[in-house]
Structures are given as structure tokens and as C-alpha cells.
Amino acid sequence: MSNLQYLQLLQLAAPEAIVTVTLLAVLGADLTVLRGKSLVARFNFGALLAVLGCVAAGAVALSRRVTADPFNGFLAVDPASDFIKVAILGLTVFTILISTSGKFTNHVGEYLSLLLLGTIGLMFLVSTVDVLMIFIALEFASLSLYILAAFNKHDAKSSEAALKYFLFGGMSAAFLLFGFSLLYGLSGSTNLLEIARSLAGKSSDPLLLVAIVTTVVGFGFKVAAVPFHLWAPDAYEGAPTPSAAFIGSGSKVASFYVLAKIFTLGFSGAAGSAVWQGYAAGWMPVVAVVAALSMVLGNLTAIVQTSVKRLLAYSAIAHAGYMLLGVVANTAGGAASMMFYVITYAATTIGAFGVVMIVEEATGGDAIENFAGLSRRAPVLSLCLLIFLLSLGGIPPLAGFIAKFFLFSAVVLADGGHLGLLWLVILAIAMSAVSFYYYLLVLKQAFVRDAAATTAIRVPPLTLFALVVLALLVILVGCVPGWLTQFL
């Protein structure tokens, strides 16, 4: 590499570089200037630094309109991936904002810098078309997430969550690496575009089918799709709430973006078909089955949950099922609607977890009953919860509804107007009717039941601000979706 290329590398990786510098600044400030200050001051100041860094990185990514791939796929930048980075940075910002009132740790600097480290990994993940780099970035991000899940050292459940997450994650990484190695063996390249080129016409190669299956298994773990979902409820429940929010949001956005890329780019010759009565072997039927299972099992299991965090975990599994439909569609429209869905879902999930965190700290638990009387004890917070949960349930005019509408219409359209994938959409819509029930169960507590305690819940201003902004965003995107779709 000549000097010029290093310069270009720095330019293309500018957002990541900014976040890296921010990370070091946050860590340094916490160890030096903020030493001995109160936890709140450290958290607020560190968060301010981190947010500024993320905003700056996002501004850089959003303002440049470059499409470049100078390193044979290792770092490929285009406006679409830049927008996904902005979305990830935005989700990180909101995660940081809701973390500031957290009492789960006094290692503020380490916590914030790990969050940023994970963000960097996710940013690299979305701007590469090389399977080796995908693997490295994914593991890079995942390692940060494992530690984030374990961050509450005083709570055995947090350690359990992290350990489960780590063991499952490690295994999935092994599957993924095995699949990628097969791909390399078959095609002689790690670049997705070249892999696609040399795999064309080999769709019935048994090795390729093994590679497809192991890749599905690997990513199935990452996005918590059935039957690879078992870690999710425990991790969501045990991990500190902001960590769980980040695992369920930022990491999901990046994973789905890459998942869609691998399947629609790399495996484009081996799609097969999941059309009703028109089945053909390939990755489509595999993903379709995983999607269908996730929707059914996630939604049905969520009904019986008593912990709201676990309920959100199963709902996340169900939502992963809907999102996978966008992959099955295998069209540009399908991928765009899927990203729309994932981003709006991620923002809503952070909001929901933020509310859960406050309720948990005020009432001592996250059982559904702990939400009783919330509309009296914290009116604004309860309205936020209403908006988040209804959006997750797909009630118009919120973002979740319009995202479902886009996604489902893209999937129905995918079969060239023959309605061949309608069966998946019918299943998804039926299951979304089920999901409405359990979201309503939580809201029933908040708005209908009276609480034993009637004292007002004090909501930290910064967290409340973040939640209100998120709620407004959910309404805004639902009413004016063009505002977001123009980027996808």
C-alpha cells in the first residue's frame, strides 16, 4: 500500500476513526479528570463526550456521498452502508442516553468505551463485502457485547446472561467460520461478489448447501431466530437493561444488513424458491422456515411471560422472524423495507427497554405487575411506553405499522405479482395479531390497573428526554415514512 492508499483508508474509515478517538477520550477523561467525582457527574460528562463523538461521526458519514471499494471488498463504502452506520450511531447515542441513570456499574469509562467499541465493530461490519472481514468485525462487536452483558458484577444473573450469550455466540462463530471456509474452498475467494460469480450454476453442490446451512445457523444465533434463540431471553433478562437494549438494537441492524448482503449477493446463484407449492432447494426455503418458526414460537411464547424483559426478548425473536421475510423476498425493495423495519424496530426497542429500566429501578422488578398504575405514577413515561409497545404491535400511525406494511407488501410483491409468498405474509399477519395481545397485557397494567403505591416515579431528565425524542421519532416516521425511506 502506498501512502496515498493510507490516506484514502483514513478518509473512508473517518467515521470509525472519529468514534475510536472518542472512545479513547472518554476512557482517558474518566481515568483522569473525572476521578473522584460522583457517579452521576462521571456518567453525564462521559455520555456527553461519547454522544458528541457519535454525532460527529454520523455527520461525516451522512455528509459524504462516496461509493468506493479500493481494497478488494475489505472496506467498501457507499451511501446505503453509510446511512446504516448513521442509524447504528443514532442507536448508540440513545443507548448511552438511557444508560446515564443506570446504577449497575461504577466503571463508567469502561462501560461507555465498550459501547463505543461495539459500535465500531458494527460499523466495520456493514461496510465490507469480504467474508473474512465480516467475521472479524462480527466477533469484534460480539466480544464487546459479551462484556456489556456481564457488566453488572453484583448480579449473578448478569454473569449468567453473559456466559450464555458468550457460549452460544462462540458456537455460532464457529459455524459461521466453517461455512465461510467452505465458501472459500468452493470459490477460491473471500470477496462476496467473486464468490457469487464462481458459484453461479453450482447451486446443487452439496458443499454449497452445507455452507448455506451453517451460515444460516451462525446468523440465526446472532439475530436470535428460532431454533437458535435460546440464549436471548436469559441474556435480555439478566444483562443490564441498557446493554440488553444495545444487543437488541444496534447489533441487530448491522447483523441483518450483513445477512441480507451475504444471501442476496454471495448466494445469489443458489436462492432456490420458497413459493407456495413451488419449492426449490436453496437458501430461500431454509430462511423461510427459520422465519416462520421464529414468528410462531416467539409470539406464542411471549404470551406466557411474566417478566417484561423476557417478553421483549421473545417479541424480539418474533420480530427477527418478520425481518427475515425481507431476506426471503430477495429483491431490492425487500431489502430496503427490511432495513426500514429493523431500524424502526431497533429505535422502538431501545425506548421500550428505557421505560422498563426506569420502572425496574423504581419498583424493584420487571414483572408485568410492576407496571400497574404507571399512567398515574409517571404519565409521560406511560405515554412513551404506550407508543413503543403499540408500535411494536403494529398499530398505525406508528412506525412499526408502516414498517410492517412496507415489508409485507414487498414480500407479496416479490414473486412477480403471483402472490407465491403470500402464505408467509398471512402467517406473519396472523402472528402479529397474536402479538397485539401480549403488548396489550403490559399496557393494561399501566393504564387500567391501580398500583399499590401511588407515589410519583422520578424519571431522570436525560433519560426522559431520550425516551420522548424516541417516541416522537416513532410517531414521525409512522406518519411521514418518506423521511426515512429516501435513504434506503
Add this chain to the structure above:
Amino acid sequence: MLAWTIYITFIGVLVLLLLPRDNARAARIVALLTAIAGCVVALVGAMQQANPGEVTTIVKVTWIPAIGANYYLAADGISLTLVVLTGLAAVTGILFSWNIESRTKEFFAFFLALIGGVYGVFLSFDLLLLFVFYELTIIPKYFLIARWGSTNKEYGAMKLAIYSFVGSHLVLIGLLAAWVVARGQLGHGSLDLIELSHVVFPVAFQHWVFPLVFVGFAILAGMWPFHTWAPTGHVAAPTAGSMLLAGVVMKLGAYGCLRVAMVLFPEGVREWQWAIAALAVAGIIYGAGVALVQQDFKFVIGYSSVSHMGFVLLGLATLNTIGLDGAVLQMFSHGIIAGLLFGVVGRMVYDRTHTRDFAQLEKMNVGKLVPFAAVTFVIAGVASMGLPGFSGFVAEFQVLMGAWQVYPKLTLLSGVGIVVGVAYTLRAVQKGFYADVTAAAPAPDEHPLPAITTPERIGAVLLIAASLVIGLFPSLLLNWIEPCFKSSLFERLLKGGAL
């Protein structure tokens, strides 16, 4: 102008949310003023519409170009009729809930949110927009019942919410499929109701998608055997809740059947016409029969709603202009009369006696204690039976005339429902109010029940007057409704009809 019915109502919701928590009086006044403003706008806007037969655009701006959705509000005579009904229901509903003391401002905020959504449905000519408003009504309904309701309220509320949601999801499946098929024909995505009504969907497609969309809407219209949410929901709901459920929410379903399912899929309608008629008549007879044996006063009215909504569906199934006229008129008429009946039972009787059990009411001799309630109920009862002079008569008569031309045997059968209707109403009058005619009225100073309040009187008079006016001068509404069915929107639907 009509669009302001929606905006005013939602502005009212926002104002209510900003009010101080414990000022019940302010909340009532804000809610009432909002509802009156909405009602006046609805009436004036409806009168101003020069040509009620044609769809007149109110506002149309691009909303989501990617899928062809517009923010498209418009109105024809059918919309006008139902918008006016909604205005009336809103005002009287608030008058009949003047005594809500628990979390008053939240109650009225949910109430107005529901009303705003209903206005929106009746004025939307874009399918996505219509669907948005349609689902928007589910949440306020749920909370109104679950929080402020009575008997088995959480069960009734959840049942209603789930039925509504399942119904709207059936509709959603149909809409998505129709959107994709229409896109193939038009070359671009469209959700414009007018544009889609000119798309000829393949016959085989219509045959399976029509029942999906129709049933999806008809669940909310109380079509037998999907009506079971209606009695439990009505009974569980607070007075204003039942008034709105029976008054306008069931109309949403019937309106969706007519406006969306039947207009878009005329071949589907013809294929399933007999089934709709049969289910409608089953509902008429079943609802009336079950109403006859209820012990709970409100269940009588709840099942009578199922029976009367059967006439709306029967009218829709005739596919001739007179039957359809009758169906729309019956939507209006039932909205008024059912509202009044629920007002009497829920507000005037139950809120005073705290029981709706006939066995208890018989001992109380309510007719002597609250004579105003008794008189109002008798008037509402005869209107509900279909006595000439009231709106119900004109509406059901037209439905039956229309139905006679298509399904004479079924029409005869539905006559059984009318006779039973007379029976259950008289039974309710007798058991609820006049069990012991020999008892003397109590002396004024030892009166056990609170007197009828002014808001109740105004509400009752408004509804009775509306029913009488339409009963005596049905042309007021028919001049709006009739020309609609001659417009191009319904051309394909009625082409094969009998008239």
C-alpha cells in the same frame, strides 16, 4: 371543511391531555365543546356539499409515493350521513357521561380519540389512510371499556380488541393482495379507492379475497357468528362506550364492507351474496331470540344490536339500490336508537340503581322512581321495534323491500326477527320499568334515587328528535344516500343487481 371534524377532535384530545389532572369540570367542558364543534362542522359541511351523489375531494396530497398512498379525504352522501351520525353520537355520548368522576380527563381523551378515528374512517378514500384510522379506534375502545367499564370489563375489552384486531388483519391481508394485483394492472402501486374501483380484479382472485375483506370488516359490524364480542363488549363498556360501540363502531364495520369489500370486488359479492344474506338473517333471528331471554338489561340491548345490524347486512346483500339505501339509512337509524337505549339503561337506570338484573329491577319499580327514563325507554323501544314515524321503520322497510326482490324466503324469515323484536322490547319495558303498576310513586322527600340531570335530558331529546325527524322526513338523508348508488363508484356493483 369536513376534514376539520377530524382535526378539531384530535386537538380536543391534546387540550385534554394538557389539562390539570384533577379538574374534572374543565375536562367535561372541553370535551363537550370539542364534540359540539365537530358536530356543527359535520352538519354545516354536509349541507354545503353541492352534489352528495359524487365523491367530493376535501384534501388530497401525496403521502407515501413509494406505495402510492395519498392523504386523501373525500366525502359522498354515504360518508356525509355517517359523519353526521358520528357528530351526534359524540355530543350525546359526552352528555350521558357527565357523571364520570374517575380520571375524567383521560376518559374524555380516549373518548375523543375514538371519535376522531371514526370521522377519519368515514372520510378516507385512500385504503391505507382508512385502515390507519380504522385501527386507531381499537386502542381507545379497549381502554374505555377496561378502565371505566363494569361487568367483566377486562374480559369484554380484551375480547373486543382482539376481535377488532383479527378482523382488521384479515382486511390487511386482502388489501396487500389487492395492492399487488392492481399494481400488475395499473403499472404503479395505488391505494386510491376511486382508482382501484376501476381495476377489474381477476374473478378467481375476487372469489377468495372478497370473503376475507368482507368478513374482516363484518366482524366489527356484528355479523353472526362473529358477533360474540358485541354483547360482552356492550355490557362491559361504560354508558358512553356502549353508545359509541353500537352507535358508530359497528357502523365502521358495515361501512368498510360496503365501501371497500363490495366496491372493489363486485364479482366476489355476487359469488357470496347468498351467504351474506343467510348470515344476516341468522343474525336478525338469533339476536332477537337471545335478547328475549336475557336477565341482564344491557344484554337485551346488546343482542338487539346484533339483530338490527343484521338488517344492515341484509340490505347490503340485496345489491339493489333500495336495499342499499335502506342499509345505509339503517346504519344511521340504529346508531341513534341504540345510543338512546344504551343511554337509558346504562346512565339513567344502572348508574342510579347499580343493577341491571331484571329480578332486582322488578322489585324496584323504576318506572315510578325515574319516570323520565321509563318514558324515554318506551319511545326508544317503539322506535327500535320499527314503528312508523321513527327512523327505524323507514330503514328496515326499505331493506325488506330490497331483500324481497332477491331472497323472498329469507325475507319472510327475517319477519320472525321483527316479531320477536317487538316481544323482547315489550318484555324489557315491562320488567325494567313497570313490573308493579299498582305501586304508588314515593313521596318527593324520601326519593331513593337521584333525579334525572339536565345533560341526560338534553341528550335524550336530541336523539329522539333525530330519530323522529328522519322518520318523518327520510328524504333529508335519502337525498344524500340515493344518488351515491347511481354514481360510477357503484356502477359495477349494481350492474348485475335486480333494479
